[in-house]
Amino acid sequence: MKQANVPHLPDVQFSDEGRIRHLHLDSIWIQGSMDLRDPVRLVHEYVQRMMAWLLFVEPDGVPRRRAMQLGLGAGSLTKFCVKVLRMPTTVIELNPGVLHACRGWFHLPEPGPLLEIVLADAEQEIEQAKWWGTVDALQVDLYDHDAAAPVLDSVAFYAGCRRLLTEHGCMTxxxxxxxxxxxxxxxxxxxxxxxxxxxxxxxxxxxxxxxLAFNGATQGGDPGSVLRQRASRVALSARAEDIEARWGLPALKWLKGLEPVFDTETP
Structure with missing residues (x-):
């Protein structure tokens, strides 16, 4: 495990609300949550939606793909990718306190064949060429203790994220x-x-x-065309049903809710 030299970072706390445990960084803002009775369940709706890239890959091939998270949070996405999807996964986290908290309070597994943990500044780490073109599912959730706006939010940063992706990769x-x-x-x-x-x-x-930001064509073609074409959506509906049956994620609801950020073509 690689460790970064970092400045002073906020302390990490947790609070329990019934069966749900929340992670905090020196504030009331929730940085992530865990169900104490089902530690791998994705508690929050937005965290579930971070898995919507699954709609655009063959479910049987998911374990052969690679996930990366920028920002560990409460470890929800990392645990789901490793323990449920059985995907090789790399997580990049700046704050060692968050890592220790996730291990002690949020059931984060130790590094192993499916999990690599890098303690580093994500903005700097993704500039290393060894990561380029290796990530199929990139999940970005980077906020400070105030949760006011993304910590990394520049064109250069997003271009660096795109460099990480495989030809058919997706960033959420x-x-x-x-x-x-x-x-x-x-x-x-x-x-x-x-x-x-x-x-x-x-x-x-x-x-x-x-x-969702797609690097290029999905297995079914251009993502926008796939989502707009009625025949393709029938196929996607079948895949969504498969996702729900395999992993318990609300994929049919995702399919209904996805819309273009910019209406660049007429449906």
Whole structure:
């Protein structure tokens, strides 16, 4: 495990609300949650939506793909990818306290054949060429203790994220904040990926908006065309049913909720 030299970082705490445990970084803002009775269940709707890239890959091939998370949070996505999907997974986290908390309080597994943990600044780490073109599912959830806006949110950062992806790779990003930063964030993503590559869900009640950014064609063709064509959506519906049966994720609801960020073509 690689460790970064980091400045002072916020302390990490947890709180319990019935059977749900929350992670905090020196504030009331929730950085992630776990069901104490079912530690691998994805508690929050937006976290479930971060798995929506599954709609665009063959389910049987998921264990042969690679996931990467930028930001560990409470370890929910990492645990799900490793323990449920059985995917090789790399997580990049800046704060050692978050890692220790996830191990002690949130059932994060130790590194092994399916899990690599890198303690580093994600902005710097993704510039290492060894990661380029290796990631099929990139999940980005980077917030400080104030949860006001993404910590990394530049065109250069999103271009670096795109470099990580395989030809058919997909980035999912959680956008949340008390400032109206959504439009600025997606404009930067559009500059890095192209406007037609971006799809989104409507915000959850808590204010989280998940955006999908596709590096290129999916196995079924261009993502936008696949989602717009009625015949393709029938096939996607069958895949969504498969996802729900295999992994208990609300994939049929995802399919109904996905919409283009920019309406670049007429349906």
């Amino acid at each position: 990003v959680n956008l949340f904040g008390r400032r109206a930063s959504f439009h600025q964030s997606v404009a930067r993503m559009a500059e890095a990926f192209g406007p037609s590559a971006l799809w989104r869900f409507k915000a959850t009640r808590e204010g989280n908006t998940v955006v």
